[in-house]
Amino acid sequence: MYIILVYDISTNGNGAKVLRNVFKICKRYLTNVQKSVFEGEITPALMEKLRLELKQYIRPEMDSVVVFSSRQEKWMEKSFWGMEDDKTSNFF
Numbered sequence: 001m002y003i004i005l006v007y008d009i010s011t012n013g014n015g016a017k018v019l020r021n022v023f024k025i026c027k028r029y030l031t032n033v034q035k036s037v038f039e040g041e042i043t044p045a046l047m048e049k050l051r052l053e054l055k056q057y058i059r060p061e062m063d064s065v066v067v068f069s070s071r072q073e074k075w076m077e078k079s080f081w082g083m084e085d086d087k088t089s090n091f092f
Contacts, residue, residue, distance in 0.1 A: 003047070003069045005030060005038045010062040021057045022065075025050065 005026060009019045023032075029050045030038035042050070054065060 001044065001047070001069050001071060002041050003030070003039065003067050004033075005065065005067050007036050007058075007065045008063065009036070010059070012062060013059075015062070018057050018059065018063065022054060022063075025053045025057075 007022055007026070009015055009022055011019070023036075026032070026038045029042055029046060030040040033039050057063075058065060
């Protein structure tokens with residue numbers, strides 16, 4: 001499946017540490033598109049592994065992760081408004 005993952009981590013408390021860990025975990029599975037946005041193809045098994053790893057750090061009362069999924073990237077249209085980063089050029 002193809003997913004876009006977006007997170008919002010509060011910097012309160014140990015938020016900086018949480019932010020670093022969430023970023024590192026997401027980078028292992030997906031391509032970083034913008035600061036807190038990742039995308040890529042992932043199997044259901046790896047998706048569950050990613051979810052479990054993130055669950056260790058996400059503080060439900062302060063942080064959020066949103067995942068948009070599609071069967072394939074071809075069903076999603078992507079357009080850039082402003083500067084286009086070439087990090088995703090390998091997906092076109």
